[in-house]
Amino acid sequence: MDYSSDEESDISESEIVEYKEKPYEQLKTGKYKVKGTNGTLRCPFCAGKKKQDYRYKDLLQHASGVAKGSANRSAKQKANHLALAKYLETDLASESDQAPRAVEPKPVTRTQEQDDLFVWPWTGIITNIVTEQKNGNDLGDSAYWLKKFSKHKPLEVHTFWNDMDQTALAIVRFNNDWTGFMNATAFEKAFEADRHSKKEWNVQKQHPGSNIYGWVARADDYISEGPVGEYLRKTGELKTISDIVEAAKQDRNTIVANLANEIDLKNENLDELQYKYNEKSMSLSRMLEEKDKLHHAFYEETRKMQRLARDHVQRILGEQEKLNYELDSKRKELDNWSKELNKREALTEREKQKLDDEKKKGLKDMLSGRTNIGLKRMGELDEKPFLNTCKQRFSLEEANVQAYTLVSLWQENLKKPEWHPFKIVEVEGETLEIINEEDEKLQKLKQEWGDEIYMAVTKSLKEINEYNPSGRYTVFELWNFKEGRKATLKEVIQYILKNMKTLKRKR
Incomplete structure (x- = not known):
């Protein structure tokens, strides 16, 4: 049964020793399980933790550590773990003898090898390698020996040449752990089984024949003269099995x-x-x-x-x-x-x-005839320029007809609101609307009929645009024909009074 922190309210620090007896009794009665079905030990007061597979020593250390924990630990947690420590020491003390122990592998089968000095990392020696090729294989190539002894899992092979007798030596390196030692031992026993061990090499080395010999490097190889001894002293050290076991x-x-x-x-x-x-x-x-x-x-x-x-x-x-x-x-x-x-x-x-209408009629009657002050239709074309131009191009009779036709045509053009040959310009900061001399219709008129008719049409255009731009029809305006300008009201009144006096005198 797991422990829940919500079952009871927390306690004070001074009540820890007194409170530990209650969870201790619950541990003894089996309410809280410490020992699992598979023999593993667990902490019932740390439910939900991933680490729930303790050895006796580790669980006792955990319980004691929490019981003496930091201020972040609640008093109830400390009391519970203090009870667990007491339960382990009092009721599960026998579990301390059943803690699993690491079993050392037996690295050798002969007891005298316990005190032999081996070259470590484990190293094998192959001698009497004839440099001639055998079955198409180069015996001086390290890859050949790695493949040949692959079942012993060598890490690398180094070869040393003897140019005098055309033979070579090979150094075989194994892993530096116990598995490497077992592989090196099996390597040596393979040569012993073929009677090509170091013992046979010492006997036959004067007349070795073409067979190779091999063994595991020891102290005599380590201190030997020549390239092999130098290599072993450079890359390894001498150790006994006992030394390695003790170091492990x-x-x-x-x-x-x-x-x-x-x-x-x-x-x-x-x-x-x-x-x-x-x-x-x-x-x-x-x-x-x-x-x-x-x-x-x-x-x-x-x-x-x-x-x-x-x-x-x-x-x-x-x-x-x-x-x-x-x-x-x-x-x-x-x-x-x-x-x-x-x-x-x-x-x-x-x-x-x-x-x-009545006023235009006291004025038309009074200002009619050949007078300096009178009514003028603003925007009405002057027929004189048309007649003068046509007389220069046609006979007298035909000139009158052509002039009348042109005046009628252009008077109608002036009335069309869609034709507006003007453009906006700015002169000395003032915006003005002037004749667009690049207008296609005006350009054509000027080219066909000359400047005099062109000037008459543009003059009427300006008058219509000034007096009636929306309606585009002619309107009456009091005009000073003598000076060619709009007549002032004073001029009109003076002219009328003058005419009235003249009429009175005539009467």
């Missing part, structure tokens, strides 16, 4: 101790992380609760705002309907006023037109 034990013990310390640190870190996780969980729960409150408050406020907005919209719609009714009433009233105003305006315009 020390290394293992060091590694185990380091791992045990690291495990304790990891466990303590895990406990701290668990504590922080619990804090974060509680904080998250509070945040979620606060979020729910805020969400509820937001929902209520939203409903309130929607209700107020709905009431506001209804009030606006009511006011809008009232305004629409008032607007319709005002619109009808304005329509009636507009109709009445239009009627009165039409009457006023008709009376005004009659008055204007």
Whole structure:
């Protein structure tokens, strides 16, 4: 049964020793399981941890470490682990003798080899290699020997030549662990089985024949003269099996101790992380609760705002309907006023037109005939330039017809609103509208009929554009024919008074 931190409230530091008796009794009665079905040990108070496969020593160290843990540990955690330490020391002390022990491999089969000095890393020697090719293979090539002894898993092979007798030596390197030693031993035994070991080499080396000999390098090879001895001293060292075993034990013990310390640190870190996780969980729960409150408050406020907005919209719609009714009433009233105003305006315009017609008729009669002051149709073409040009090109009778035709044609052109041969320019900061001399129709007129007719047409264009640009028809204007300009009102009145006196004298 796993332990839950929520079963009881926490305790104070002063109650730890007293409280430990309760979980200790629960451990003894089996409420909390320490020993698993497969014989492994576990901490029932650290449920959920990945590390739940302890040795007796490691679990005791874990329990003692937590019991004396940092301030981040709760008092109840310390008390529970203190009870676990007591349970291990009192009730599971027999488990300490059953802790698994590392079994050292038996590196040699002969006891005398325990004190032999071997070259380490494990090294084999092959001698009496004849440099001639055998079955197409170059015996001096290291790849050949790696392949030949591949079942012993050599790491590399180095060859040394003897130019005097055309033979070679080979150094075979094996892995530096116990597996490498076993492979080196098997390498040596293979030569012993063929009676080509170092013992036979020492006997036969004066007349060795063509067979190769091999063995595992030892002290005599290490201190020997020549390239092999130099190579062995450069790349290896002498060690006994006992030395290697003892060094391995020390290394293992060091590694185990380091791992045990690291495990304790990891466990303590895990406990701290668990504590922080619990804090974060509680904080998250509070945040979620606060979020729910805020969400509820937001929902209520939203409903309130929607209700107020709905009431506001209804009030606006009511006011809008009232305004629409008032607007319709005002619109009808304005329509009636507009109709009445239009009627009165039409009457006023008709009376005004009659008055204007009458005035144009006290003036036309008074200013008619050959006078200096009179009425001129602004925009009306002067026929004289047309007649003068046509007389130069045609007979007298035909010239009159051509001149009349041209005047009629161009007078109609002047009335067309779509023809507007003007352009906008800026002169001394002032915007002016002038004749566009590049207009296609004007250019054609100038080319066909000359400058005199061209000037007459452009003059009428300017007058229409000045006096009636929208209507494009001729209008009357008081004109001073003597000076070729618009007559002033003073000039007109003086002229009329003068004529009236003349008429009176004649009468």
